[in-house]
Amino acid sequence: MKLPVGFKLAGISAGIKESGKLDLALIVSEYPLNWALVATTNHLKAPCVSRNKGRFSSSKKVRAIVVNSGNANCANGEKGLWDNEDVAGLAAGALGYSTPHDVLTASTGIIGKPLDIKKFRKFLPKAVKALKADTKNFAEAIITTDTHRKQVSVKLRGGGRIVGIAKGSGMIHPNMATMLAFVLTDADIDQDLLRERWPEITNKSFNRITVDGDTSPNDMAFVFANCRKRVDEREFWDGLEHVAMELAQKIVRDGEGASKLITVNVTNARTEEGASNAAKAVAKSPLVKTAVNGSDPNWGRILNAVGYSGAVSDMGNISIKLQSILVYAGKPVDFDAELVSESMQINDVVIDIDLAAGKASSVAWGCDLSADYVKINADYTT
Amino acid sequence: MKLPVGFKLAGISAGIKESGKLDLALIVSEYPLNWALVATTNHLKAPCVSRNKGRFSSSKKVRAIVVNSGNANCANGEKGLWDNEDVAGLAAGALGYSTPHDVLTASTGIIGKPLDIKKFRKFLPKAVKALKADTKNFAEAIITTDTHRKQVSVKLRGGGRIVGIAKGSGMIHPNMATMLAFVLTDADIDQDLLRERWPEITNKSFNRITVDGDTSPNDMAFVFANCRKRVDEREFWDGLEHVAMELAQKIVRDGEGASKLITVNVTNARTEEGASNAAKAVAKSPLVKTAVNGSDPNWGRILNAVGYSGAVSDMGNISIKLQSILVYAGKPVDFDAELVSESMQINDVVIDIDLAAGKASSVAWGCDLSADYVKINADYTT
Numbered sequence: 001m002k003l004p005v006g007f008k009l010a011g012i013s014a015g016i017k018e019s020g021k022l023d024l025a026l027i028v029s030e031y032p033l034n035w036a037l038v039a040t041t042n043h044l045k046a047p048c049v050s051r052n053k054g055r056f057s058s059s060k061k062v063r064a065i066v067v068n069s070g071n072a073n074c075a076n077g078e079k080g081l082w083d084n085e086d087v088a089g090l091a092a093g094a095l096g097y098s099t100p101h102d103v104l105t106a107s108t109g110i111i112g113k114p115l116d117i118k119k120f121r122k123f124l125p126k127a128v129k130a131l132k133a134d135t136k137n138f139a140e141a142i143i144t145t146d147t148h149r150k151q152v153s154v155k156l157r158g159g160g161r162i163v164g165i166a167k168g169s170g171m172i173h174p175n176m177a178t179m180l181a182f183v184l185t186d187a188d189i190d191q192d193l194l195r196e197r198w199p200e201i202t203n204k205s206f207n208r209i210t211v212d213g214d215t216s217p218n219d220m221a222f223v224f225a226n227c228r229k230r231v232d233e234r235e236f237w238d239g240l241e242h243v244a245m246e247l248a249q250k251i252v253r254d255g256e257g258a259s260k261l262i263t264v265n266v267t268n269a270r271t272e273e274g275a276s277n278a279a280k281a282v283a284k285s286p287l288v289k290t291a292v293n294g295s296d297p298n299w300g301r302i303l304n305a306v307g308y309s310g311a312v313s314d315m316g317n318i319s320i321k322l323q324s325i326l327v328y329a330g331k332p333v334d335f336d337a338e339l340v341s342e343s344m345q346i347n348d349v350v351i352d353i354d355l356a357a358g359k360a361s362s363v364a365w366g367c368d369l370s371a372d373y374v375k376i377n378a379d380y381t382t
Numbered sequence: 383m384k385l386p387v388g389f390k391l392a393g394i395s396a397g398i399k400e401s402g403k404l405d406l407a408l409i410v411s412e413y414p415l416n417w418a419l420v421a422t423t424n425h426l427k428a429p430c431v432s433r434n435k436g437r438f439s440s441s442k443k444v445r446a447i448v449v450n451s452g453n454a455n456c457a458n459g460e461k462g463l464w465d466n467e468d469v470a471g472l473a474a475g476a477l478g479y480s481t482p483h484d485v486l487t488a489s490t491g492i493i494g495k496p497l498d499i500k501k502f503r504k505f506l507p508k509a510v511k512a513l514k515a516d517t518k519n520f521a522e523a524i525i526t527t528d529t530h531r532k533q534v535s536v537k538l539r540g541g542g543r544i545v546g547i548a549k550g551s552g553m554i555h556p557n558m559a560t561m562l563a564f565v566l567t568d569a570d571i572d573q574d575l576l577r578e579r580w581p582e583i584t585n586k587s588f589n590r591i592t593v594d595g596d597t598s599p600n601d602m603a604f605v606f607a608n609c610r611k612r613v614d615e616r617e618f619w620d621g622l623e624h625v626a627m628e629l630a631q632k633i634v635r636d637g638e639g640a641s642k643l644i645t646v647n648v649t650n651a652r653t654e655e656g657a658s659n660a661a662k663a664v665a666k667s668p669l670v671k672t673a674v675n676g677s678d679p680n681w682g683r684i685l686n687a688v689g690y691s692g693a694v695s696d697m698g699n700i701s702i703k704l705q706s707i708l709v710y711a712g713k714p715v716d717f718d719a720e721l722v723s724e725s726m727q728i729n730d731v732v733i734d735i736d737l738a739a740g741k742a743s744s745v746a747w748g749c750d751l752s753a754d755y756v757k758i759n760a761d762y763t764t
Binding site: 041042043044045072074075076077078079080110111112113114216217286287290291293294296298299300301303304306307308310312313315316328330331332369370371373374375377378 | 423424425426427454456457458459460461462492493494495496598599668669672673675676678680681682683685686688689690692694695697698710712713714751752753755756757759760
């Protein structure tokens, strides 16, 4: 995928993953980067998250980020903190920078396994040599249990570009959970503005997805702008939102063991918070997720999840559509269960819930829960 | 199982379950009953829950409860309300009572399927004829996806008894989720006291279990006392708590697809609420549950769930034991992973978490998440 000007990426194998697959990645910009970050809300934070947040609060520009997959370098005590500093320092050295402050870090993978810093010492210079104006190896090197790379590109008028690359795929839950997203652009965007808008955009995209309700300690969504191209601001924000939304959906569609993307639209709620809570509760419910897996038009479980979400006190006016077919309207309605079940046997299942209580609306994206999810997670470390 | 004096139970097949298994049940007391009830917090409430809560607020004694399994009679609109009234009326008629107010109701099963009231009209007289001083058929007739009956008995000095009967097994989550529990006693207990203490006891038992995090619209836990026997109060409350705790653990042990009971002990939390939140977060985490299923000593997922529970801000002092073996102490500790994994290959897995932040403690019980859970739920209605 063609990159915005001034960016080079790399992804190589450094032996961090036992499989030998690509696991060490770099993003480098020829020009200093304006940047914004939204990070996990988990009280357990990997050292890379804490360090990036420190850099973030200084508001200084950065030049590069080094990412490894296969080891989250999380919950490794003091050693984890120093190892993370070392990774930044080694990358800065390999890139010929005078200070590690120009380099951010990100790690994803198993929690609680010490990093083998020797691998970074040996392979970071090789990663620098492998830098090129292409996304493929980078996108491959940041994934863990994902089944494929995730990347989205938008071309702006005047030649600017926005390219997003992300990874999932388990431990995904609203508020940044085991996911990493990197959005790169050559657009000339003010850093303060970028930092103001990026949380709003992540709230509409990455914070609306759920795979298993577990929120991870390593998750971060970045946007980096090297300001080479003048752009129409409105077009830029639309493009950035599009990239974030597409990446979010790609992540959940590739949720561990997932075969279907579930879109939950909640309309006519009393408050936006209520709409959001209801949508997320439905998207997260294991019983809804298993029903979708089995193409079972079980609207009772949907209604039930709306009930415990607390979004609405009068449950008597709610109506529910499954694949655009009305299945509940304050009471059961006659519908062709076989037809609805058949219509659910595709990759996209849409649940529309009308709360008939107000004017607010929201959406959440989830995936079905399959026997494969259990298999993938029952022995991930062993 | 021997019942307290004055109680008779029945469980028969009324054709509500397609399988033809027992599905219509009665509890009847020769003497008026003092009673207490804790019911679901879901905003979606089945008519039986609403009606019982109405009866509850009147503080009047009752005589009987009629229970059906296979159909939750929930989300059936106006018809559901009337059908539920009819069930109470038909049971009262069959029992020769002058008013349906003496009869409570409970339903469990599929949501959103209209009740066939003809079956109740035909079979309630037969259920009355089948009443006897035994628990077996009743315990069998209230279950749905449970694999076996759940009953616990305590004998008090002086001849009094407490007998508890419950059903699970999916949609189980703290705050009364798809579970019914009926505790019967002949002890002479003041109704006000019973109603004061029962919520406290359910908070320590039924509200500490989780199977899948879904909270159902039909769940209720009752205690009925017909006051025939003088008892030592302290012995009675201890016995009641024991019965509730045992039933709660039986429910979660028989969680859908579950092969293991997970006990999560959290100690030295700053607040009891924090301890409770941490214990529940760990017991509920799909990633912890799948790890336990695979006997994988993956303490990182446990630490992660503690992190997002918000129970503790300083994660650096936490220690974790798996099957009494220390696996984390602020940083990874050297432990024999194979040995711990082997020790997890039994029906009881105990996770001890020391937050080192205060003096409060709590416990939660969950079960592992297996591929069978998905199979059971992917096509429950179809």
